[in-house]
Amino acid sequence: MVANGAVDSVKGPQPSCSPLALENINPKVVKAQYAVRGEIVIRAKELEDKLHAGEKLPFDKILYCNIGNPQQLGQHPVTFYRQVLAICDYPELLESAEAKSIFPPDVLARAKKYLAAIPGGTGAYSDSRGAMVLRQDIAKGIEERDGYPCDPDNLFLTDGASQGVHAMMRLLLRDEKDAVLTPIPQYPLYSATLTMYGGVLLPYYLHEETGWSLDINELREQTYKARSEGQNVRALVVINPGNPTGQILSYENQVDVVKFCKEEGIVLLADEVYQANIYRPDKTFTSFKKARPFLSSQPRCLHACEEEVTLASMMSISKGFYGECGRRGGYTELVNVDPSVLSEVYKLASINLCSNLNGQICMALVMNPPKEGEPSYDLYAKERTELLASLKRRALKLHKTLSALQGVTCTEPEGALYAMPQIRLPQGAIEAAKKTGKAADFFYCMQLLEETGIVTVPGSGFKQEEGTFHFRTTFLVPEPETDEVAERLVKFHNSFLAKYGEPEQ
Amino acid sequence: MVANGAVDSVKGPQPSCSPLALENINPKVVKAQYAVRGEIVIRAKELEDKLHAGEKLPFDKILYCNIGNPQQLGQHPVTFYRQVLAICDYPELLESAEAKSIFPPDVLARAKKYLAAIPGGTGAYSDSRGAMVLRQDIAKGIEERDGYPCDPDNLFLTDGASQGVHAMMRLLLRDEKDAVLTPIPQYPLYSATLTMYGGVLLPYYLHEETGWSLDINELREQTYKARSEGQNVRALVVINPGNPTGQILSYENQVDVVKFCKEEGIVLLADEVYQANIYRPDKTFTSFKKARPFLSSQPRCLHACEEEVTLASMMSISKGFYGECGRRGGYTELVNVDPSVLSEVYKLASINLCSNLNGQICMALVMNPPKEGEPSYDLYAKERTELLASLKRRALKLHKTLSALQGVTCTEPEGALYAMPQIRLPQGAIEAAKKTGKAADFFYCMQLLEETGIVTVPGSGFKQEEGTFHFRTTFLVPEPETDEVAERLVKFHNSFLAKYGEPEQ
Structure with a gap:
């Protein structure tokens, strides 16, 4: 779109006097x-x-x-999600005579519930952590998944899981001595954010010959080596199911990871965005929140306690069988984090005001889908089953x-x-x-x-x-x-x- | 939501051995x-x-x-936007017999146009800068506003204008010697991002007694003083119309600002999110892109050229009469920026994949609203006029x-x-x-x-x-x-x- 008569553009790099040039940007x-x-x-x-x-x-x-x-x-979206979202974006649909013939009653009910509980609906900034009614639905879904309590105030809704990773890197990395154990191969968001926030990528290799397996001894060796070189090992990234590798960790391996993080005082960053994508009948997804070996005979503590590992679990609406990438929804659940630090994460979220409400709602729908017996259940289950198959x-x-x-x-x-x-x-x-x-x-x-x-x-x-x-x-x-x-x-x-x-x- | 039998939570600050404590975070x-x-x-x-x-x-x-x-x-959203958005989120509405009685034909046409041009619609990641069809509509709106060409490849769609400010700070700030001229009083996003990205807030005062006016001499004085102290003055933030002050700069004042930035080799960060909120009959909004005094007799150059100031103009769907805060949409237009730097901004955007499509679409609707004679125009114009009044x-x-x-x-x-x-x-x-x-x-x-x-x-x-x-x-x-x-x-x-x-x- 070059206008007629536009002056010649300067090709190639700017003279160095330009205030925005490759030579003078970050x-x-x-x-x-x-x-x-x-x-x-x-x-x-x-x-x-x-x-x-x-x-x-x-x-x-x-x-x-x-x-x-x-x-x-060309993948078709989950119908239930889109129906609820359409009504939340245009609530007048609820009042139209046609709505009842277009939308099943549980769709109407869900949209009404959210619209009633979110002041200003999808058009208003919510609480910076996400609207409470949505965090409650997500917390319920997490509790059902894990069998352990989840406090909605430990949940931070984000524009996709990437934003959660950014926030954790921003929080953790102080200077170029702070290192994060990162799998190789890794999803390049981790290397990119480590570079941008000025930390060190401390590699551990996934072993291809044994199905991209994770070796705890290697985590330990890398940690001790890094420390002996003056680095602070702040966190361990585990992507499970793996990206780009597609492996699913065994429960025993996960428990070892958690023990390692606890013993070494390392934050566990669990990228669990592929939790619904499991293709082997002999494999299941276990969240790291559930795989914590401590206090395993009783409900987990909701708040910070010394026996527990510190964990950030990242989830997204972009993957699974839902694949709502363009909507940008996700959450980070912080487990065993002191209220004083939760306040800092809350403040970080506040500086961005809030994540988009349409994505927030979709995240709640993903974690709290139609239940058996509800009008939308059969179609939902069919879409899910067929897509995963x-x-x-x-x-x-x-x-x-x-x-x-x-x-x-x-x-x-x-x-x-x-x-x-x-x-x-x-x-x-x-x-x-x-x-x-x-x-x-x-x-x-x-x-x-x-x-x-x-x-x-x-x-x-x-x-x-x-x-x-x-x-x-x-x-x-x-x-x-x-x-x-x-x-x-x-x-x-x-x-x-x-x-x-x-x-x- | 504390579960029965949960173990006692540790109150107050964590012991310093916790890997996430106020003492050891960034x-x-x-x-x-x-x-x-x-x-x-x-x-x-x-x-x-x-x-x-x-x-x-x-x-x-x-x-x-x-x-x-x-x-x-309680402000009511603009009907046209919400109707288009609802269809984009649930395209099956287009096929329903009821759609024609619910939605005016230009709503249906707009939704069809966007859905046809965006592969995967609102459910897929778009180009990291934003979907091309939407950037084209926005560029058209900017051209109509200013009378100068706008290249869609200079537009970066963002989750609200805040994300654009983050990106600019990340791009500009290298170390604690990099300073940004910031109005006092200012919108605290600027002080917060300057602190987080490690730059210096170089204050210039808006003068309350003369209607929060901006004094070019003060910009110059502060710049020279900062330089004499070894600082690099990288950018000037101007918020027009002002936040929190509500002032509207005169055209002459804007031209002086632009000249100052050009002469001093400073990037102009123009926060123009309130451009639709003007209440004085004797005042109008002029974009900084239009207020560039150089080459004023001919169309502006589309690409980087030495005579021009380097400008980032930030816009949002959250303000104006539309107030779509929760949707998180915005754009940054980069003016007179070399392609090599545009590539870096593109890469930064790619690391976040893309901004949410629902917000992207709304940004395009804001910049390309119904036109006189179209079926939705009367209602749109009525909503706009009444709200602004x-x-x-x-x-x-x-x-x-x-x-x-x-x-x-x-x-x-x-x-x-x-x-x-x-x-x-x-x-x-x-x-x-x-x-x-x-x-x-x-x-x-x-x-x-x-x-x-x-x-x-x-x-x-x-x-x-x-x-x-x-x-x-x-x-x-x-x-x-x-x-x-x-x-x-x-x-x-x-x-x-x-x-x-x-x-x-």
């Missing part, structure tokens, strides 16, 4: 990386524009498998496709929305990548995009064991298209090997 | 203050709970005049009430949503406040709350000229209640003076 911002939406995605958008402009490419659409964004790829089928199919590729091994995804295959790349490709100044898996993923329209994230974006290469892909391509996508992927991989030679084994 | 968080939702609001909530529990207090409800949150106080009546009435109080002077609010009276407090009150360790205006506001239920923000929360006392109150109390509220305020003020003595003049 270097931590420049340093931060976020591969899930990086260079490959920007290139994908360019290609998409070309397709829209009618240009001929080797594919007819871009498939965004770089990000867990199910509705973008479909995700499982797609996960298995993708796993099978990837595992059959020459030089590729792939751990079976037990949960979450991703597969993270390891690709053994031919020496020719590694050298060609080096010449472009890029990591070899970036090189692979960029070519995959150019030739198939499939957008993935190179393993280097998540960090990975030195000398290995991976990529992450979602299994969110709609089922009718999976065969074709698998075919394209196989064809690309084979032609890549044909071009650059056999992979090293 | 001291910048502890230091940050945000009075708009501080101690007085927390006390108000306690009183509200007492009222709900049936306790007898000197008032029957809490009136939140501390924050520009119109819908919480009502706000003006309430502003004048509040101003009259406050000005008549003994020892109180109040600049007439020309715009925004607030009055900021200066209160001359009796020595007895100042001494009584000192004994409680609080600022004297805090002491006044807290007593106002306890006796009338009216929640205000003490001037000390915004910073103010040494030795003066103020408070900020919105004029958002619904019109039928304004007389009664005025009466309560007068009664309280008189009894306060009766208790603590005549004010010093």
Whole structure:
């Protein structure tokens, strides 16, 4: 949209006298990386524009498998949520004669309940932690999940779980000596926020050969080593089910993690946004709140006590079978945190006023869905069951496709929305990548995009064991298209090997 | 919600071995203050709970005049926005036979347009800057407002304007030598973010005696002084119309501001969220983008060029006559910023994925409302006109009430949503406040709350000229209640003076 007669624009970097130039902005911002939406995605958008402009490419659409964004790829939202949200946004619907024929009675009742309890509805700032009626519904859902009490005043509703991670990093990190134990591979929000808030990423490796397992001894070793180098180990990030790895921790492993955090005085940051995405019949999700081994024979203490671990559990409406990414809803539950610190978190939330009410309401609907016997239950249960079954089928199919590729091994995804295959790349490709100044898996993923329209994230974006290469892909391509996508992927991989030679084994 | 049998909670501060204690969290968080939702609001909530529990207090409800949150106080939302939003959240409405009788055709058309152009609708992450179709509508609105081109790729949609301010502070502030010229009194988001991001608040005073005017010479003096002390003056914050002061800058004053920023190589951060709130017939809102004096005879350059000032203009859906606070929508327009820096801002936005789509859509509706001749126009225009006229009546009435109080002077609010009276407090009150360790205006506001239920923000929360006392109150109390509220305020003020003595003049 360049106007006629606009003066020439200055191309390239600004002269250094500009008050906003790469040379004079916050270097931590420049340093931060976020591969899930990086260079490959920007290139994908360019290609998409070309397709829209009618240009001929080797594919007819871009498939965004770089990000867990199910509705973008056509996933249908949960009807119950959307019906309640529509009424909350336009309460006049309640008064219309037509409403009763459009909406089931429990939808009307839920919308009425929320509208009555939230002064100003979705149009007014709520309590900075989130509207009380919604925190109460979420607390109830957490209690039902865990069997332990949940105090709504320990809940902080956020615009997606990312905002909760930001808040925790802001709270925890004081200077460049503060370190956070972070899994490798990791979701790059953690590396990005650690860079921006000025902390140290203290890596622990998930072991691919044993299903991306977490080794407590390694946590301990890394902690002691960091301390001996003068660092303060402030927190441990655990993503369960794993992103990008898809593993589900065993209960015993979780208990060990909790014990480790308690013994070492480390805050446990539990990223539990994939808690509804479990695909193995022999696996279940256990929250870290439930896996605390202390006082296990009695209800857990609601408030700060010495025997307990300090825990922040992050949840989101963006994942699961609901996939309400664009709505930006989430919560952080703080467990065993002193009221004086809760006040500081409350103040932090207040500086942002509040998270969006539409997302807050959706978070409450996720944690307090229709119950058996209620009018919306059957449809809700059908949508949930079918979607999760479909995700499982797609996960298995993708796993099978990837595992059959020459030089590729792939751990079976037990949960979450991703597969993270390891690709053994031919020496020719590694050298060609080096010449472009890029990591070899970036090189692979960029070519995959150019030739198939499939957008993935190179393993280097998540960090990975030195000398290995991976990529992450979602299994969110709609089922009718999976065969074709698998075919394209196989064809690309084979032609890549044909071009650059056999992979090293 | 304390469960039976829960173990005793530990009261008071945690032992210092706790990994999350006041002593070991980020001291910048502890230091940050945000009075708009501080101690007085927390006390108000306690009183509200007492009222709900049936306790007898000197008032029957809490009136939140501390924050520009119109819908919480009963303001009706703009119908057109809510209708479009409801359909975007539940697109099945489009297919229902009833839709045509509920929604006007331009509502249906707008919802269809957005749903067709946003893959995944409100349920999917959009481009991190915001969905293109919405940025295009906003750009169109900005072009109509200013008469100059606007490139949608210079727009970053945010969860409220606050998020935009956070992003700019994060981008600009490198270390504790980076300073930002900030008006006193200021909206405490600025002091809070400056504290949190580790910059210096470099104050310039708005002059109350001349209608909270801005003096360019003072900007220059403060800048030179700061530089001589080794500080880097990175940016100038201007809030126009003013918050908390309600003043509207003259065009000449704005041009001087722009020239100053250009000459001194300072980024102009223009907080323009109250641009629709103008109550004086002789005043208009001019954006800083329009007030740039350079190249004034021709269309402005769309991209970075040396002759231009670097500007970030922040806008929100929370204010104006729309008051959609809970929806959290806003944008930042970056003007004359090099593409390399735009990429960094884009990356920052990507780390948060995107702002909520419901808020994004509402921002587009605000900037591209129904046009004359369209089916929704008459109702839209009526709602806008009536609301703005009502706000003006309430502003004048509040101003009259406050000005008549003994020892109180109040600049007439020309715009925004607030009055900021200066209160001359009796020595007895100042001494009584000192004994409680609080600022004297805090002491006044807290007593106002306890006796009338009216929640205000003490001037000390915004910073103010040494030795003066103020408070900020919105004029958002619904019109039928304004007389009664005025009466309560007068009664309280008189009894306060009766208790603590005549004010010093």
